[in-house]
Amino acid sequence: MGILDFLLGLLIGLGLLCWQQIRQRQRLTRLLRELRAADVETSPFSATSQLALTVAHQQRIQQQLAAEVSTYRSILEAAPVGYLHLDDENRLVWCNPEARSLLDLTPAPPNQPENPRLLLELVRSYELDDLVEQARNSKTLCQKDWVFYPVSPDVLQLTRQRSYVLRGYAVPLPKQHVGVFLESRQESVQLRQKLDRWASDVAHELKTPLTSIRLIAETLQTRLDPALRGWVNRLIGESIRLSDLVQDLLDLALIDRESSQCLHLRQVNLPDLVQAAWLNLEPLSRKKQVQLSYQGPESLPVQIDEARIYRVLMNLLDNSIKYSPPWETVTVRISTGLAEESTHSSPETGVWLEVFDAGTGFAEQDLPHVFERFYRADPARSRLPPNCSASSEASNSSHSNSSHSSAAEPYHRTSSGLGLAIVRQIVEAHQGIVLASNHPETGGAWLRIWLPQNGLEPEPHKQPPDGLEIKLYEEPRADVGSANLLE
Known part of the structure; x- marks a missing residue:
């Protein structure tokens, strides 16, 4: 009886041992598969040997990755731009010395690990925090310029600190982390x-x-x-x-x-302002027999600086008349809609103002530069076509700068290069956008302006805008050329 009990216990013990070894082998096989070891089933080595080889291989990979991280961190530490690494909770994980200098951060004590802290606790810059959130939510590279005001806990340093312009590039990283590159734009602004x-x-x-x-x-x-x-x-x-x-x-x-x-903002009926600007340019349009075609509502009030938008209309309409062939039409179109996503991040509804003509338009290589100051499309920066001789320049210089030629001239041929620069400055001051291209139907210059409307309700507006002098047509004096009057 004792022998039978012994044999039965031995069999049960051997069965439990075999079952435990099978389970251990299954666990090792599963672990090897998770570690992505090759040929787990067909390998001549045991599972324990495979696990040891795989762990050694993973350790080598980890050492290589650690070396690469150390290399990249050394590069970032020596980089002339700042870098911030933020986790999914907007805590500062790491930053290089240049970022500490730009953001006026106190370095951590040596030989002490730095605990991650919220970005807003370290840097009082809501623009930077907003840039990080934009990159995290949009999953794309985001850029922003802002003025940074350093805040020091030392009262004696308050009068010595100066604000400066920063530009940030936020890059989305895995696991909702965000990397931010910072550069100072103060020197460029000062220049x-x-x-x-x-x-x-x-x-x-x-x-x-x-x-x-x-x-x-x-x-x-x-x-x-x-x-x-x-x-x-x-x-x-x-x-x-x-x-x-x-x-x-x-x-x-x-x-x-x-x-x-x-800006002196007030509610203005934009179609009336267009009509006033065209009426002021009537002598120039009458000489070339250029007509105005208006497309849009009769009443559309917007909140703008009336005098400055009037200047925008004068510049755009004057250019369109100058470079339109005789007997052609300058079209002004007004509509409401959202700004294009590629140029404006706000979903606010605004007003689109479009001015296009039937002239020669812009050259493709000149489109990125038409809003730059003193830029003219002529490579020689001359105000006459290249085939004109010096004698013809001397005899016709009084007409080369006039606003009305017998044929359509290339765009910017006779301009100083400041008209469209002024247009861009005024529109951007209104937090709007301005775009330049060639119209797909007429082939002429096509200027599009978007301005925020601020949801104003229409109101009666029948009189000409206040403070605008509408010049009626006058016969030129006998001793002065009409071209000079229209300058």
């Missing part, structure tokens, strides 16, 4: 401000001598022989053109300085 200040100072200095030259020329105009008056007319025309250029420089400097903080 641009110095350039604008220099141009403004020069323009101020040129106003007085140009006015004196024009007054002297107009005084001599009636005292010279008729054969010599043509030269005086040319002198007056060139002084007017230079005066307009100086005024454009001053306007650009004023818009840059005031930006959107000094």
